[in-house]
Amino acid sequence: MKNKNLVSINDYTRDEQIQILDLAEEFEKQPSQRILEGYVVASLFFEPSTRTRLSFESAACHLGAKVIGFSEPGSSSLKKGESLRDTILMVSNYADIIVMRHPREGSARFASEVATIPLINAGDGANQHPTQTLLDMYSIRKTQGSLDNLNVAFVGDLKYGRTVHSLAIALSNYNTTFHLVSPPELKMPSSVKKYIKDSNLSYYQYTDLQEVISKVDILYMTRIQKERFSDPIEYERVKNSYVLRNNMLKDARPNMRILHPLPRVNEIAVDVDENPKAYYFTQALNGVFVRQALLASILGVK
Amino acid sequence: MEKEEIRKELKVSAIENGTVIDHIPSNSVFQVIRILNLNESGNMILFGTNLESQKMGTKGIIKVSNRFFEPDEINKIALVAPKATLIVIKNYKVVEKKNVEIPDHVENIVKCFNPNCITNHEDITTRFTVIDKEDLKLKCHYCEKITARDSMAFL
Numbered sequence: 001m002k003n004k005n006l007v008s009i010n011d012y013t014r015d016e017q018i019q020i021l022d023l024a025e026e027f028e029k030q031p032s033q034r035i036l037e038g039y040v041v042a043s044l045f046f047e048p049s050t051r052t053r054l055s056f057e058s059a060a061c062h063l064g065a066k067v068i069g070f071s072e073p074g075s076s077s078l079k080k081g082e083s084l085r086d087t088i089l090m091v092s093n094y095a096d097i098i099v100m101r102h103p104r105e106g107s108a109r110f111a112s113e114v115a116t117i118p119l120i121n122a123g124d125g126a127n128q129h130p131t132q133t134l135l136d137m138y139s140i141r142k143t144q145g146s147l148d149n150l151n152v153a154f155v156g157d158l159k160y161g162r163t164v165h166s167l168a169i170a171l172s173n174y175n176t177t178f179h180l181v182s183p184p185e186l187k188m189p190s191s192v193k194k195y196i197k198d199s200n201l202s203y204y205q206y207t208d209l210q211e212v213i214s215k216v217d218i219l220y221m222t223r224i225q226k227e228r229f230s231d232p233i234e235y236e237r238v239k240n241s242y243v244l245r246n247n248m249l250k251d252a253r254p255n256m257r258i259l260h261p262l263p264r265v266n267e268i269a270v271d272v273d274e275n276p277k278a279y280y281f282t283q284a285l286n287g288v289f290v291r292q293a294l295l296a297s298i299l300g301v302k
Numbered sequence: 303m304e305k306e307e308i309r310k311e312l313k314v315s316a317i318e319n320g321t322v323i324d325h326i327p328s329n330s331v332f333q334v335i336r337i338l339n340l341n342e343s344g345n346m347i348l349f350g351t352n353l354e355s356q357k358m359g360t361k362g363i364i365k366v367s368n369r370f371f372e373p374d375e376i377n378k379i380a381l382v383a384p385k386a387t388l389i390v391i392k393n394y395k396v397v398e399k400k401n402v403e404i405p406d407h408v409e410n411i412v413k414c415f416n417p418n419c420i421t422n423h424e425d426i427t428t429r430f431t432v433i434d435k436e437d438l439k440l441k442c443h444y445c446e447k448i449t450a451r452d453s454m455a456f457l
Binding site for chain 1: 418
């Protein structure tokens with residue numbers, strides 16, 4: 001995968017995705033390996049993102065690479081009116097690989113075409129966030145032993161949640177059965193449902209969260225955002241119906257694990273954190289190993 | 303019918319050699335001119351619009367002297383003039399007639415309908431893959447959103 005950009009999850013084949021997960025496993029066993037000594041990683045965050053940025057920078061540091069860049073647009077030349085094209089061309093001279101987060105959709109594809117060094121998309125607006133998808137896959141494989149033949153529930157905002165769309169598409173390679181739980185106004189888009197169907201897989205739609213809990217291996221929770229509702233009363237009605245509480249987990253399968261891309265607001269009650277089925281904080285840690293694997297493979301040292 | 307055709311042909315004079323693009327929707331004539339870059343051409347160009355048409359009610363027509371188009375070039379206009387007929391003229395005679403076809407890829411013609419797409423904020427040539435020719439749906443190469451016929455705007 002040397003020099004291969006990662007902009008959308010489908011840029012990597014199923015086999016390439018698996019190679020990344022396998023390599024991430026190696027890094028989990030031994031996170032500190034100074035194999036990127038002398039390399040420079042440019043970390044360009046045109047919008048703030050604490051979790052993704054820190055986990056990339058932590059990954060780079062564990063491998064001995066140096067990190068340059070900025071964490072918000074106010075401190076960049078963007079503020080002086082420099083175009084994205086010029087910023088990327090300039091940074092290509094200073095670094096060996098670019099990690100970029102940008103608020104506009106399509107910015108990552110464009111930047112990858114302008115850059116003379118490889119680029120990893122760390123989120124382009126509401127479009128793609130492939131490293132999140134890979135760390136979700138890693139977490140699922142690790143907790144279930146395999147990615148094959150699982151029952152996966154997605155809960156909450158399935159309409160706008162980009163992590164949900166990319167993960168559903170990636171899991172369509174693995175004979176997954178999908179359980180989609182959302183208020184009617186935030187249902188999974190038809191394009192994703194069509195993708196699932198075209199892969200000869202089944203999905204079931206629900207409005208009641210309790211109904212799926214005993215049926216699934218993975219419960220993937222997401223946040224319902226107020227801005228998504230045109231009617232504030234509708235939001236108030238819906239927001240509390242997709243809150244997971246510890247007492248709802250009685251009938252869950254023993255192997256079931258709860259995932260969440262974080263940050264959470266109130267959709268998982270704090271009393272769930274103590275339940276061994278809660279996996280979301282470990283999931284965030286897995287992001288470091290997956291990003292180590294990506295940096296090492298794309299720079300061609302693993 | 304034959305007589306009708308002759309009368310219309312006379313509204314926009316005949317050319318000796320070149321290409322006639324017929325059956326353009328009246329409101330798309332200037333878009334076709336722009337898409338084919340005819341505004342920068344040195345050839346003699348005659349055009350008419352809001353002409354009577356039995357098939358279409360009204361139509362536009364463009365005649366380009368001494369110019370013959372490759373299919374790739376002419377198919378670009380299919381987005382704005384899907385029913386256009388292409389007539390190749392040699393020595394005042396029709397030697398070939400064909401229809402345009404929607405291409406597989408569209409570059410620098412359509413604006414991405416997603417207001418948050420990077421192509422609407424930086425100087426970037428728009429690029430789309432045509433994913434549905436029947437209903438005309440274009441997938442943006444950059445933001446991956448679909449621009450459909452009813453939300454399509456031309457550059």
